[in-house]
Amino acid sequence: MKILLTGAAGQLGRELIPLLGARGQLVVTDRITPNTAGENWVEMDISSGESTEGLLRHFDPDLIVNAAAYTAVDAAEAEPETAFEINAKLPDRMARWAKQHDARLLHYSTDYVFDGKSAEPYRETDAPDPQSVYGQSKLAGELAIKASGCSHAVLRTSWVYSSHGKNFVLSMLDLARKNPALKIVDDQRGCPTWAGNLALASCKVIAKWQQRDFANLKGVFHYCDDRSLSWYEFARLIFGFAVKSGLIESGPDLTAVPSEEFPQAAQRPNWSVLDTHRIGAGFGIKPASFNQSLQVVIDELVKKDRS
Numbered sequence: 001m002k003i004l005l006t007g008a009a010g011q012l013g014r015e016l017i018p019l020l021g022a023r024g025q026l027v028v029t030d031r032i033t034p035n036t037a038g039e040n041w042v043e044m045d046i047s048s049g050e051s052t053e054g055l056l057r058h059f060d061p062d063l064i065v066n067a068a069a070y071t072a073v074d075a076a077e078a079e080p081e082t083a084f085e086i087n088a089k090l091p092d093r094m095a096r097w098a099k100q101h102d103a104r105l106l107h108y109s110t111d112y113v114f115d116g117k118s119a120e121p122y123r124e125t126d127a128p129d130p131q132s133v134y135g136q137s138k139l140a141g142e143l144a145i146k147a148s149g150c151s152h153a154v155l156r157t158s159w160v161y162s163s164h165g166k167n168f169v170l171s172m173l174d175l176a177r178k179n180p181a182l183k184i185v186d187d188q189r190g191c192p193t194w195a196g197n198l199a200l201a202s203c204k205v206i207a208k209w210q211q212r213d214f215a216n217l218k219g220v221f222h223y224c225d226d227r228s229l230s231w232y233e234f235a236r237l238i239f240g241f242a243v244k245s246g247l248i249e250s251g252p253d254l255t256a257v258p259s260e261e262f263p264q265a266a267q268r269p270n271w272s273v274l275d276t277h278r279i280g281a282g283f284g285i286k287p288a289s290f291n292q293s294l295q296v297v298i299d300e301l302v303k304k305d306r307s
């Protein structure tokens, strides 16, 4: 199987590289080339139709795993065209190519397609109503993939973190090194998800697709780790784990505050909890342990610190 992975330098992309490499002939691409890149790395900006179609024509993959995305939620409010180019037009091009060439597409989307007004975990059948440009652009990508008719899975996930890239865990640890006290939003709730678990879930989807009984299973699926938390609760756990593991000496004093105390360009849903039963019933994928995953990431950071 020939696999093309985009967004390979991102949080999810980096976790996917070793797993996908074991499943077939892999070509990876992003707009930068990290020091660790292998010979199968193609440095390319894929925001234009020409670049994407050139890459697809040249490599002719059986499977496209699209981890490339515009993920700057606040910046998207000021540059909607760029957000839509990467989050909507790019997956549209990929999906139409996949349909024409009998390839599959594995794509990712977000809890931010919902308005956050629910009190129950969101199911795939719940109506989306994104409140931000980022959420709107991701929803447009989902709809374009569906409309193409290609074989696909869109994994919606939430609050992704890892030991690299830009995410809440790294921001909190950075802030804690500079501030004795922090105010953290306590009225937005979601399920923090380790990029490594999303990569593992992706590989399980691919493995099932290779079995005849699951080959036609497609559509939108929710995947997130097993605990719902507010940002404040998440921060408390990050500092608790980090102190216990010796990553920081002590955590800052934390105060829980409402979102109004941190005005941001993009409106975020207050409730982002995703129901994961469909991916469990379809592909046998269960949410991984939040506690174990946060510990894995803290351990990776301790190792980085000591090297």
Ligand SMILES: NC(=O)c1ccc[n+]([C@@H]2O[C@H](COP(=O)([O-])OP(=O)(O)OC[C@H]3O[C@@H](n4cnc5c(N)ncnc54)[C@H](OP(=O)(O)O)[C@@H]3O)[C@@H](O)[C@H]2O)c1
Residues within 6 Å of the ligand: 006, 007, 008, 009, 010, 011, 012, 013, 029, 030, 031, 032, 044, 045, 046, 047, 067, 068, 069, 070, 071, 086, 107, 108, 109, 110, 111, 138, 156, 157, 158, 159, 160, 161, 165, 166, 195
């Ligand atoms: N991060 C989250 O909290 C979160 C939550 C829910 C859903 N998701 C979804 O999960 C998926 C993976 O997210 P992630 O956190 O791994 O994202 P990420 O770390 O931002 O990675 C995305 C990668 O795509 C690259 N990219 C963007 N525009 C490109 C272009 N024009 N040409 C080539 N590469 C380009 C980015 O490069 P640059 O860094 O140079 O832009 C980055 O390396 C995305 O679909 C995202 O929408 C993420």
